[in-house]
Amino acid sequence: MRLLKKDDAVNELLNSCNRVGEAYLFGGLVRDALLGSAGVFGDVDIFVSGPLDADFVESISRVHRRTNFGGMRLVVGRYDVDIWELSKSHAFRFERGSQRNIGGLLSTVCFSTDAVAVSLVSGKILADRRFNETMKSRIFGFVSKPNLLEVLQVVRVARIFVKNGVRPGLDVSKYFVDGVNEFGVDQLISAEKKWKGRRLLDKRTVQVVDEYCRGSLSSGFVLDEPWFGDGVLFPSESG
The missing domain is CATH 1.10.220 (Annexin V; domain 1)
Structure with missing residues (x-):
């Protein structure tokens, strides 16, 4: 989160979002930060609790286009950013029983590793119980x-x-x-x-x-350790 705010263009985007609601970091970047992963990141997923100012957002992005899930794909500073209004989340179109709030969004992700979001105002972590279970057990399962x-x-x-x-x-x-x-x-x-x-x-x-x-x-049970042979566990990740 601190790295994002050091980017002037991204910080300008977040300030705009936070004036009308609250911006949250979501997706793979949060998962990798909390579960552990070496490497750099370039893709940022953000949802906003309030309305997006589309004209302003487009004005600070070098490239912008509407996505097929109701949000916008931007290039802001050094990052590719997907941003959308929480209430218009694509998942709500298919998960009809889900409440249109953060808890509802977290209940629509595929894997428990993704059932987490971080406020870009307070830094508060909002997680589904299944994400917390994954953090403790280091075993992931399905949410949806x-x-x-x-x-x-x-x-x-x-x-x-x-x-x-x-x-x-x-x-x-x-x-x-x-x-x-x-x-x-x-x-x-x-x-x-x-x-x-x-x-x-x-x-x-x-x-x-x-x-x-x-x-x-x-x-009939999850094995204790992954076996990649020849003493090799996980390849390093740089992107």
């Missing part, structure tokens, strides 16, 4: 499981495992194994191109994650 196998979510299982050092629970392990069976290793590696920065997945890494998940499933 996809109805179908989705290749990007299968890839995310491996990335979270490798990048953050948290182990997939049995339900997530089964989802990953089913994904490998459905899509194949090569397609998972290719799908990772969606993410910026250094790639985490290669054939060896995906195979080891797959072996680990299958081992947990055959044992």
Whole structure:
């Protein structure tokens, strides 16, 4: 959070948002900061409790476009920023039972690792209980499981495992194994191109994650330690 506020353009954006509501940091940046991950970041997800001043936001962004989920994609200072109004969150269109508040948003994320947000005013951390359980156990599970196998979510299982050092629970392990069976290793590696920065997945890494998940499933419990062979645990992450 301090790094963001040191960027004059980002700080100007946050001040504008906080005049009409409260801005919150959300998504992978928060997950990586709290669960642990080496490397730099460039993508920032922010939701705002009040209305966005679209004209002002566009004026301080080098590039801007409307997204298909009702928010805006900006380039502000050194960062790519996705920003949207909380009440218009894309997830609320599909999770009809969810309340249109922060707790409701956190209940719509796919994995427990993402059920957390940080106020960019007070620094207060707002977390779903399942995120807190993941912090304690270092095991992650589903919050809102996809109805179908989705290749990007299968890839995310491996990335979270490798990048953050948290182990997939049995339900997530089964989802990953089913994904490998459905899509194949090569397609998972290719799908990772969606993410910026250094790639985490290669054939060896995906195979080891797959072996680990299958081992947990055959044992009936989450294995104590990931095994990447030859004494190697997790590749370093720089992006």
